[in-house]
Amino acid sequence: MRAPFAAAAIAFAVGLSGPAFAQAPASAPAKPAASAQPAASAKPAAAPKARDVVLHYANQAQAMYTNSYQAAVAMQTAINAFLAAPSAETHQAAKAAWKKARDPYQITEGFRFGNSIVDEWEGNVNAWPLDEGLIDYLDKSRPQSSDENPLYAANVIASKTIRIGKKTVDVSKITPQLLHQLNSAAGVEANVASGWHAIEFLLWGKDLHGTERGAGERPWTDYDLKACTGGNCDRRAQYLKVATDTLVADLKEMADDWGPKGSARAALLKKKDKAALAVIFTGIGSLSYGELAGERMKLGLLLHDPEEEQDCFSDNTHNSHYYDEVGIQDIYYGRFTKIDGSTMSGPSVADLVRAADPKVADEIDAKMAAALAAIKVIKDTADSGEMFYDMMLAEGNAKGNQMIQNGVDALVAQAHAIERGVAVLKLQIKVEGSDSLDNPDAAKKK
Amino acid sequence: MSGARAALGAGLAAAGLIAAGSAVAGLDALDVQIGKALFDRAWVVAPASTKADDGLGPLFDARACASCHPRDGRGSIHVEADGTLEGRGAVLALGRPDGSGDPVYGRRLQIDAVQGLTPEGVLAVEERVLPDGRKARVAAPRHLAYGPLDPATGLSLRAAPDLRGRGLLEEVPEAALAAIAAAQPEAVRGRLRHVTLPDGTKALGRYGWKASQPSLEAQSSEAFFLDMGLSTPLHPEPWGDCTAAQEACRAAPHGIEAEGQVEIAQSLLVRVVAYVASLPVPQPEGSANRKGAAVFAAAGCAQCHQPALPTASGGTARLFTDLLLHDLGPGLADTLSEPGVAAGEWRTAPLAGISDALKRKTGLLHDGRAQSVAEAVGWHGGQADGARRAFQALNAADRAALVAYVSSL
Numbered sequence: 001m002r003a004p005f006a007a008a009a010i011a012f013a014v015g016l017s018g019p020a021f022a023q024a025p026a027s028a029p030a031k032p033a034a035s036a037q038p039a040a041s042a043k044p045a046a047a048p049k050a051r052d053v054v055l056h057y058a059n060q061a062q063a064m065y066t067n068s069y070q071a072a073v074a075m076q077t078a079i080n081a082f083l084a085a086p087s088a089e090t091h092q093a094a095k096a097a098w099k100k101a102r103d104p105y106q107i108t109e110g111f112r113f114g115n116s117i118v119d120e121w122e123g124n125v126n127a128w129p130l131d132e133g134l135i136d137y138l139d140k141s142r143p144q145s146s147d148e149n150p151l152y153a154a155n156v157i158a159s160k161t162i163r164i165g166k167k168t169v170d171v172s173k174i175t176p177q178l179l180h181q182l183n184s185a186a187g188v189e190a191n192v193a194s195g196w197h198a199i200e201f202l203l204w205g206k207d208l209h210g211t212e213r214g215a216g217e218r219p220w221t222d223y224d225l226k227a228c229t230g231g232n233c234d235r236r237a238q239y240l241k242v243a244t245d246t247l248v249a250d251l252k253e254m255a256d257d258w259g260p261k262g263s264a265r266a267a268l269l270k271k272k273d274k275a276a277l278a279v280i281f282t283g284i285g286s287l288s289y290g291e292l293a294g295e296r297m298k299l300g301l302l303l304h305d306p307e308e309e310q311d312c313f314s315d316n317t318h319n320s321h322y323y324d325e326v327g328i329q330d331i332y333y334g335r336f337t338k339i340d341g342s343t344m345s346g347p348s349v350a351d352l353v354r355a356a357d358p359k360v361a362d363e364i365d366a367k368m369a370a371a372l373a374a375i376k377v378i379k380d381t382a383d384s385g386e387m388f389y390d391m392m393l394a395e396g397n398a399k400g401n402q403m404i405q406n407g408v409d410a411l412v413a414q415a416h417a418i419e420r421g422v423a424v425l426k427l428q429i430k431v432e433g434s435d436s437l438d439n440p441d442a443a444k445k446k
Numbered sequence: 447m448s449g450a451r452a453a454l455g456a457g458l459a460a461a462g463l464i465a466a467g468s469a470v471a472g473l474d475a476l477d478v479q480i481g482k483a484l485f486d487r488a489w490v491v492a493p494a495s496t497k498a499d500d501g502l503g504p505l506f507d508a509r510a511c512a513s514c515h516p517r518d519g520r521g522s523i524h525v526e527a528d529g530t531l532e533g534r535g536a537v538l539a540l541g542r543p544d545g546s547g548d549p550v551y552g553r554r555l556q557i558d559a560v561q562g563l564t565p566e567g568v569l570a571v572e573e574r575v576l577p578d579g580r581k582a583r584v585a586a587p588r589h590l591a592y593g594p595l596d597p598a599t600g601l602s603l604r605a606a607p608d609l610r611g612r613g614l615l616e617e618v619p620e621a622a623l624a625a626i627a628a629a630q631p632e633a634v635r636g637r638l639r640h641v642t643l644p645d646g647t648k649a650l651g652r653y654g655w656k657a658s659q660p661s662l663e664a665q666s667s668e669a670f671f672l673d674m675g676l677s678t679p680l681h682p683e684p685w686g687d688c689t690a691a692q693e694a695c696r697a698a699p700h701g702i703e704a705e706g707q708v709e710i711a712q713s714l715l716v717r718v719v720a721y722v723a724s725l726p727v728p729q730p731e732g733s734a735n736r737k738g739a740a741v742f743a744a745a746g747c748a749q750c751h752q753p754a755l756p757t758a759s760g761g762t763a764r765l766f767t768d769l770l771l772h773d774l775g776p777g778l779a780d781t782l783s784e785p786g787v788a789a790g791e792w793r794t795a796p797l798a799g800i801s802d803a804l805k806r807k808t809g810l811l812h813d814g815r816a817q818s819v820a821e822a823v824g825w826h827g828g829q830a831d832g833a834r835r836a837f838q839a840l841n842a843a844d845r846a847a848l849v850a851y852v853s854s855l
Contacts, residue, residue, distance in 0.1 A: 133492075290476075299480050
């Protein structure tokens with residue numbers, strides 16, 4: 001009944017190989033580097049050494065996390081300026097800085113799956129959904145005062161202690177250690193109290209517009225120590241500052257983990273060539289398939305949940321999805337553009353696939369171009385102000401739903417094309433959490 | 447790749463994909479992957495912006511399925527020096543002989559609560575020394591926050607089981623199980639448990655330590671409801687296991703915004719169920735141990751821990767259970783009885799996946815009291831007393847072969 005795992009994985013890839021695409025459309029993406037976009041060619045190119053591809057991947061991870069860290073430092077500067085002199089203008093600048101720093105982080109997400117050091121770290125940085133009620137008030141139209149319903153006001157910003165299981169945690173001092181403790185001390189049992197979305201929530205507040213137009217509308221006076229709205233402005237400011245400092249430090253840590261003596265680099269380089277290449281494909285395949293197409297896009301469509309999206313407070317989800325895809329391609333093609341506009345590129349898994357089977361390489365090029373184009377429709381529609389991602393998700397919004405479905409379909413096709421690349425290189429990968437993608441037999445009942 | 451290999455691959459892929467879609471009612475591999483994400487997801491307290499993800503609690507034992515079933519495996523029961531339990535490997539079930547829960551605490555003693563509400567207590571165990579010197583584990587919760595338990599309330603500490611391959615238990619025809627029961631010698635004969643469904647009809651109980659749930663969907667619904675405080679179509683009350691006596695809990699914010707909604711919509715539930723159903727049966731480790739298998743059968747273990755059950759689709763479920771209730775004697779009995787099931791009766795626990803449990807030192811048996819296969823066998827009494835005595839009478843070589851065999855599953 002059950003085929004051995006590896007055989008099933010290869011069989012799946014081979015079995016789905018359709019006729020190769022003659023030519024990649026290769027519509028150059030707007031922002032990512034096109035410098036290393038391989039020319040579609042029918043002739044096998046000379047393959048780089050696998051070890052050089054793995055080394056370049058580690059170098060690129062270091063550079064991309066450093067890039068993300070630098071962007072976050074700029075955000076930190078803007079947030080510090082906001083907290084030093086709260087006003088509508090400094091608040092707006094802080095929010096703009098968050099959005100600007102978000103894209104360089106999103107392009108690193110393809111490193112997460114496959115590299116366990118990154119995956120374990122990720123919970124502190126980008127965990128979702130956010131337990132926002134743990135952090136701060138949610139909606140002033142809800143009862144707030146403790147004599148009405150104490151549970152609506154039980155949050156870290158308004159409390160001195162909170163209880164998790166049999167432990168009572170002292171939250172009177174908001175520190176990076178406390179936020180990490182709330183997040184991950186007890187693994188999945190814990191709350192999510194730090195990272196991108198915590199900062200996003202502290203800047204924007206809850207989006208109370210449902211699937212209507214509008215993001216969170218937290219007033220800047222929530223941080224005004226002289227005329228405080230929302231209560232506990234000093235604690236809120238402290239939380240925002242610590243959450244921001246923590247994120248910056250976490251990003252620095254991951255950049256260092258990929259540095260010359262870093263643990264993530266060492267863990268990867270310790271692997272044999274094929275196993276290390278498998279890590280690269282696992283990362284981009286898992287992000288494309290289960291994470292982005294599945295959990296982040298199809299699930300939201302299924303539920304028509306206005307906030308079943310990534311960057312829900314800021315209405316920035318169209319960008320977070322788009323730059324996930326940009327990052328998938330940056331890793332596959334071994335290139336990327338830094339925030340200062342400079343680029344880096346080097347030997348890539350794309351080169352290996354092209355040398356091994358140009359037709360499969362062409363097909364991956366085509367599916368990647370199609371995936372980027374499908375998500376760019378979402379991005380452009382949101383950027384134009386016509387419709388944001390939460391509005392696209394709404395039940396009955398046929399046009400918006402279709403845009404998201406097209407994105408899902410293109411990402412699934414891209415994941416399957418990536419698996420054909422895996423088969424061409426005779427690798428074995430395990431797409432995160434999905435026995436069913438690379439082991440279809442596992443998805444049926446025996 | 448050879449042509450033959452490629453052709454085989456195409457066939458496998460086609461068969462796999464089609465089956466993946468049809469077996470779980472129109473769901474495809476991406477839905478299974480979404481189910482995996484939901485299984486791992488830490489649900490959040492209402493009212494969060496992510497409406498589909500909120501509604502946790504107000505009382506709960508865990509935020510995520512994966513908290514208690516790490517990597518889909520069995521939960522680990524770790525007892526601290528002071529007797530309290532660390533981690534989320536087990537829940538404390540509460541019940542009175544008439545089938546109702548505790549009037550204040552309900553059907554679970556939840557160890558966690560939303561902020562602002564006090565958890566019901568802390569899980570802990572004590573040891574009960576038996577006449578033969580063995581120490582049975584007894585649930586002894588501490589820091590009960592809502593007053594004493596009702597004197598009639600029984601307690602049962604129950605480990606979160608391994609989920610891998612368990613979807614197949616639904617596929618075993620009832621007639622096949624009845625035939626197994628009929629073939630068992632009278633002294634060990636188990637019995638089918640029929641449970642009453644919410645609509646009044648009866649169905650065969652297949653899931654849970656006492657075979658109290660007929661399907662993965664029902665079992666998963668109950669876990670969402672009692673252990674995470676999330677309502678489902680089968681358990682629509684948004685307050686989970688809060689009783690009428692727990693007023694603040696009943697009044698706490700919940701994840702329902704309109705009449706008729708539930709916190710875990712059917713579309714979410716079926717994907718989680720599809721994910722669990724997709725998990726393959728754990729494969730035995732190492733090479734085939736024929737001698738161990740033979741001794742396992744000869745000692746009588748395989749009478750109840752049936753190595754393979756037939757499935758309706760013509761396959762086999764290699765899970766090592768007969769899905770029947772057996773009386774395992776006073777040593778394993780706890781204080782929780784319910785109508786139709788005695789405290790000493792247990793569904794034959796599937797052994798598939800035990801190698802992983804041993805490796806992770808989760809503890810064995812329903813409350814994790816046994817640390818080795820031999821110790822676990824030693825606790826078998828009642829209808830399993832003969833098999834236990836046969837095991838303990840084995841010569842060293844046979845005994846080692848049997849233990850090695852079971853430990854590899």
